[in-house]
Amino acid sequence: MCLGLLAFGDASGYEIKKEFEQGPSRHFMDASFGSIYPALTKMTDEGLLACRTEPQEKRPDKKVYSLTADGWDALDAAIAQPVSQDKIKSDFSFVMMFADRLPRSRVAALIDTQIESSREGIREFEEADAPLDSAGVSFVRRYGLAMRKAHIDFLERNRHFIEAGAQDDPVDDKSIPEPVS
Amino acid sequence: MCLGLLAFGDASGYEIKKEFEQGPSRHFMDASFGSIYPALTKMTDEGLLACRTEPQEKRPDKKVYSLTADGWDALDAAIAQPVSQDKIKSDFSFVMMFADRLPRSRVAALIDTQIESSREGIREFEEADAPLDSAGVSFVRRYGLAMRKAHIDFLERNRHFIEAGAQDDPVDDKSIPEPVS
DNA sequence: TATCACATGTAAAGGGTTACATGATTGC
DNA sequence: GCAATCATGTAACCCTTTACATGTGATA
8 A cells, every 4th residue: 555655656654644544545545653664664675665864854854765666566566466345344334233222312423423524524535636636546536525425315315214213312202203114 | 243243133153154244234344254253252251142052964063142131231332332434445446546557458347347246235235135124224234235336326427537547458459438527 | 831743663462364174965 | 076055163374553662843
């Protein structure tokens, strides 16, 4: 993943981490410093990356990595590899399977949070500098956008269904929604 | 996850694995025998699960697990816990970021595979016995269905865009698609 | 004054998969 | 005969996160 991100421009470990958090890769990959720094060191040892230290004023020194010819070859080899199926880890979906055992207010709050975080993701994607993207990056960014929109759309259209099936809230027991098929 | 699946009925480790592969939980969780069996043993030791051995004819014995009262409590505690953000690991999205470096035929094949596997997932979900689902399970199943449909929809609407940007195939260099904005 | 952003790195601990070990039966 | 399904379990290995270690400068 680090190798891939460096194909879009030289960067330090710290900048790669920011890319994982904020860039278009945000919605399908992630890594912590504990795996980024060792990976960068290892690939430099293997000759896939070159490293130069950039001194900065009023900031700690920066180690900027860039792809070598071997690095580009390794990237091309990686993207030629067969791809495995997408894997999703969703606490939300897991908890929703037991919505019947949860108070209505919790189910509603869970859905609200999901919608809000998808809206947040959409905002971040739309703010990003899309005109500079390659066709591939643009495709991936719009893909992330489309999935988030579909996510919000599904939740808004179906929430009434599951909220109706949930447990009455312990305290507030008025205003029972009609059951919906 | 095992605790959760057992809430829908007693099962053996082998059956839980099948549930991960075929049930509605298929699209957001997974586990191998190497983690299922130890988890089952551990939870039995902790008193969350009860285990009975069912002898079978012409088949190895089965160890069927069921939730104890403590198990139900642990499940309720688990679903009351704050949920973390969904995490997606997508080789496909990663490779697509570098579509410009790939031959058109590979990009097309990658997209075909994605569409086909989503169609396959839809078929499996629709075949399943939906009428017996709880409101929660039904919601999650329809959620998986909606996401897969959105996935296919995006790919079909946008594939021409990225396939146009990819590299000419090494051998076949005729029939160049028009660039699309 | 405290927290955040910048900046790199290591080690312990945790979680998971892969591979192995074993064995019967059914279908191609 | 060979592969797949049924069925359970262990251990080595791999990868990752979490937490720690260190230090400056800007902002609230």
